[in-house]
Amino acid sequence: MRNVAILGVGQTNHARRRTDVSTIGLSREAVLRALEDADLTMDDIDSVVVCSGPVLFAAVNQPEKWLADAIGARNKPVVRVTSGGGTGLAGALAAVNQVRAGHANRVLVIAYDKLSEGALQYSISTLYDPFWGREFAVGIMGFSAAYWKSRMDLLGHSEEAAAMVSVKNHKNALLNPYAHVKKEITVEDVLNSKPLCWPIKLLDVPPISDGACAVILGSEDAAKKSENPAWIRGMAYYCEAENAAYRSMIQSEPLTIAAAKVYRQAGITNPRRQVDVVEVQEPYTCFELSYYEGLGLCPSGGAAELMASGATQIDGDIPVNPSGGCMGANPIGATALIRLAEVAQQVRGKAGAYQIEGAKVGLAQAGGGWANLRGVAVVSSEKG
Amino acid sequence: MMNDDLERVAIVASAQTQLRSAWGSMQHVDLIGATVNDLLNGSGFRIQDIDVIIDCGSDVLDGRSISNCGFLGAMGAHHKEESRVEEDGIFGAIYGANKVSGGSADVALVIAYSKPSESSVAGYYSTLSEPFYQRPLGLDHISAAGLLANQYLTYSGASEEDLITIAFESWRKASHNKDVEMLGAPSRDDIARAVRIADPLTAPQISRNVDGAVAILIAKESVARKLSDKPVWITGIGSAIDSHYLTERVPGKMKAAETATKFALKSAGISDIKQFKLAEVSATSSANEAMVVEAMGFADFGKAINCYSENSAVSINPSGGAIPADPIMATGLVRLHEAYKQLSGGYGEVKFDKAIAHGAGGLGMQNHCVITLEA
Numbered sequence: 001m002r003n004v005a006i007l008g009v010g011q012t013n014h015a016r017r018r019t020d021v022s023t024i025g026l027s028r029e030a031v032l033r034a035l036e037d038a039d040l041t042m043d044d045i046d047s048v049v050v051c052s053g054p055v056l057f058a059a060v061n062q063p064e065k066w067l068a069d070a071i072g073a074r075n076k077p078v079v080r081v082t083s084g085g086g087t088g089l090a091g092a093l094a095a096v097n098q099v100r101a102g103h104a105n106r107v108l109v110i111a112y113d114k115l116s117e118g119a120l121q122y123s124i125s126t127l128y129d130p131f132w133g134r135e136f137a138v139g140i141m142g143f144s145a146a147y148w149k150s151r152m153d154l155l156g157h158s159e160e161a162a163a164m165v166s167v168k169n170h171k172n173a174l175l176n177p178y179a180h181v182k183k184e185i186t187v188e189d190v191l192n193s194k195p196l197c198w199p200i201k202l203l204d205v206p207p208i209s210d211g212a213c214a215v216i217l218g219s220e221d222a223a224k225k226s227e228n229p230a231w232i233r234g235m236a237y238y239c240e241a242e243n244a245a246y247r248s249m250i251q252s253e254p255l256t257i258a259a260a261k262v263y264r265q266a267g268i269t270n271p272r273r274q275v276d277v278v279e280v281q282e283p284y285t286c287f288e289l290s291y292y293e294g295l296g297l298c299p300s301g302g303a304a305e306l307m308a309s310g311a312t313q314i315d316g317d318i319p320v321n322p323s324g325g326c327m328g329a330n331p332i333g334a335t336a337l338i339r340l341a342e343v344a345q346q347v348r349g350k351a352g353a354y355q356i357e358g359a360k361v362g363l364a365q366a367g368g369g370w371a372n373l374r375g376v377a378v379v380s381s382e383k384g
Numbered sequence: 385m386m387n388d389d390l391e392r393v394a395i396v397a398s399a400q401t402q403l404r405s406a407w408g409s410m411q412h413v414d415l416i417g418a419t420v421n422d423l424l425n426g427s428g429f430r431i432q433d434i435d436v437i438i439d440c441g442s443d444v445l446d447g448r449s450i451s452n453c454g455f456l457g458a459m460g461a462h463h464k465e466e467s468r469v470e471e472d473g474i475f476g477a478i479y480g481a482n483k484v485s486g487g488s489a490d491v492a493l494v495i496a497y498s499k500p501s502e503s504s505v506a507g508y509y510s511t512l513s514e515p516f517y518q519r520p521l522g523l524d525h526i527s528a529a530g531l532l533a534n535q536y537l538t539y540s541g542a543s544e545e546d547l548i549t550i551a552f553e554s555w556r557k558a559s560h561n562k563d564v565e566m567l568g569a570p571s572r573d574d575i576a577r578a579v580r581i582a583d584p585l586t587a588p589q590i591s592r593n594v595d596g597a598v599a600i601l602i603a604k605e606s607v608a609r610k611l612s613d614k615p616v617w618i619t620g621i622g623s624a625i626d627s628h629y630l631t632e633r634v635p636g637k638m639k640a641a642e643t644a645t646k647f648a649l650k651s652a653g654i655s656d657i658k659q660f661k662l663a664e665v666s667a668t669s670s671a672n673e674a675m676v677v678e679a680m681g682f683a684d685f686g687k688a689i690n691c692y693s694e695n696s697a698v699s700i701n702p703s704g705g706a707i708p709a710d711p712i713m714a715t716g717l718v719r720l721h722e723a724y725k726q727l728s729g730g731y732g733e734v735k736f737d738k739a740i741a742h743g744a745g746g747l748g749m750q751n752h753c754v755i756t757l758e759a
Contacts, residue, residue, distance in 0.1 A: 001486065001488065002389065002486065002487075022516070024514075054443050054450050055443055055444060055470075055511075056443065056444075056449050059511065059515075060511065060512075060514065060515060061442075061444045061508060061511040061512040062442075062470060062512050062745070062746065064625075065512060065625070065628050065745075065746045065747070065750050065751065066513075066514040068625045068626075068628055068750075069627050069628050069629065069632070073625060074625065074627050075624050075625070075626070075639065075640065075643050076624060077622075077623040077624060077625070077647070078623075078625040078751065079469055079471055079478075079479075079623070079751075080469070080470050080471060081467055081468065081469055081470070081479075082443075082450070082452075082468045082470045083450075083466075083467050083468060084450045084453065090467045093467070094467065094469075094479055094482075096488075097479065097482040097486050097488055099486075100482070100486025100488060101390065101481070101482035101483075101485040101486035102390055102485075102486075103482050103651075123449055124449065126447070126448055126449040127448065127450055127453060127454075129454055130447065130448065236465060237465055237466075237467060238463065238464065238465055238466075239456055239461055239462075239464065239465070239466040240456070240462055240463055241456040241457035241461060242453055242454065242456065242457075253463065254463065257463060369450055369453040372453065372456070373453070373466075
């Protein structure tokens with residue numbers, strides 16, 4: 001298979017509400033930053049992949065059609081890939097395949113959401129089956145809380161452990177110039193915060209944000225002109241049918257399938273030792289704990305202990321979300337691509353104030369749907 | 385796709401439901417499940433042979449966010465790689481072909497579906513328009529088709545009579561297609577005298593929205609040769625988007641269809657479109673179909689009508705095309721399925737060695753995709 005590299009990335013300054021730009025202005029901001037980072041112009045881009053959350057979030061159907069003019073993509077291939085909250089990574093995977101197939105030499109992936117434009121939990125409630133689910137649908141929180149409670153009982157994912165995730169990610173976000181939630185908090189603050197759907201409490205929940213991220217991927221040939229590309233060593237995006245009777249949510253099956261495939265591609269046999277930095281997409285704190293196990297950073301039931309050990313802190317041996325993760329900013333459709341961009345910057349040595357020294361191998365995780373869509377990627381400073 | 389390290393890619397099976405004005409008794413999952421079962425039956429492939437599933441549907445038409453999530457079981461996607469391309473299914477076929485030719489998968493299933501009978505089609509198209517300049521005008525697919533048709537007649541010199549002929553031929557051919565529900569084809573007079581819903585277009589010249597699902601199976605060469613009697617090779621792919629704003633497009637022309645065709649021919653290593661004697665193209669109106677046929681290079685500007693005469697070198701839409709049956713997200717993939725069927729012997733005697741299929745998406749056909757096939 002042909003090698004594929006990340007040549008440049010860009011992010012917007014995320015905010016609860018960006019009143020200064022429309023959806024397309026927001027996306028353009030990220031695109032211009034990615035082009036600048038890669039030292040390219042739109043003339044160098046052969047193809048564009050657009051990703052966003054469900055269109056009900058911002059009430060423009062097929063928004064890539066509108067975006068095309070604003071980013072100078074007219075007369076180029078433009079397609080939108082949607083896969084729930086993890087759509088940014090699903091879009092990056094589409095771009096990787098365009099490059100591998102020789103269909104494009106350089107592909108721009110742009111992921112965004114402008115969540116201030118719509119009613120988020122209402123939109124999410126329309127995920128549910130119109131015949132047997134929607135009448136009791138209340139967004140995604142009740143569903144997530146129920147599974148956390150099961151994991152709490154079976155795997156020991158305690159409220160304290162989840163609170164430590166929140167404290168860690170909030171603290172890391174203080175270092176991130178693009179984050180908009182900048183608040184130092186304590187475990188007690190999280191435990192005492194208002195229950196929204198127990199055990200999920202206010203400070204277990206990331207913000208709702210406007211934001212965009214752009215990543216430029218290219219072939220080995222295109223990467224020759226790049227100073228410090230980040231090589232894609234593995235990437236996959238798996239699903240499970242929500243109505244599969246034997247679906248187990250205690251461990252995310254699509255996550256373990258995706259991780260196994262990506263580790264095989266990347267030659268990783270012990271992620272805890274071989275990976276230098278991790279970015280996960282945590283819609284609630286409890287999910288980060290679950291991902292530790294799904295990604296094999298610790299054994300099943302070991303997440304709370306791993307968290308308490310300090311290993312996933314920015315100065316630990318397996319730092320998770322040094323950027324602050326979703327706690328610093330959460331423009332849903334963009335967050336998965338942000339995770340990929342963050343690990344790319346880490347292995348390129350361009351992560352600024354939260355750079356993990358000497359990071360060579362980065363692991364990114366993404367997810368969406370009813371927790372039934374899961375993506376994993378490994379990037380490295382070395383081609384392999 | 386000529387490079388040595390890339391896999392040659394073939395279509396090895398396909399299936400579709402009948403295209404009906406309303407599939408009242410079937411939910412999305414029923415249509416999708418029936419199509420996937422039909423595709424696999426007798427194909428030599430099993431669901432466990434499929435590595436990746438690409439699906440093309442619309443949250444807006446389905447009335448459901450991330451609606452593909454609810455259909456994964458029916459697609460057979462459980463524990464597989466799956467992604468949605470929220471565009472006409474033929475764009476999903478490009479993704480599937482890339483995935484296989486780049487070596488990331490051996491077998492890819494591409495599924496497209498729509499049930500516009502349960503949706504507001506005008507709402508689907510008007511929310512597709514950006515909210516500041518075009519949407520407040522009340523533009524939808526019908527008014528956009530009228531505006532584009534007027535420009536086409538003004539700039540190309542084609543006549544209203546030409547457009548009526550294109551629509552007439554489409555309905556006539558569709559009346560022989562058992563996969564399209566028909567209550568008899570309209571006569572020329574019927575078309576000419578029907579209500580003018582978007583000047584200069586009468587109602588039968590605007591595509592009829594129908595419910596339905598379609599699927600194709602793509603495999604790499606070694607697998608295709610082993611399991612399929614008649615693989616049909618994907619030789620070229622191309623796509624391109626035009627300006628979102630109708631006022632910014634070249635009047636009377638579909639520039640993005642032209643660019644997409646050029647990309648496809650280049651990747652197929654074919655310099656002359658005239659090598660293709662079979663074309664299956666999409667359109668949301670008779671005038672749009674004329675513009676697509678011209679943009680692809682089958683006729684000079686304003687002369688698409690020549691392709692509908694008896695002595696035309698190219699056969700356009702023997703299936704009837706999209707005017708009698710437009711399942712919105714599935715329309716272009718139906719074209720690819722029809723082209724595959726022609727080349728693989730699905731209609732008996734194989735009369736063509738090559739085919740070109742076209743699909744489009746967006747208001748006033750903003751986004752275009754072209755795939756070339758060879759038996």
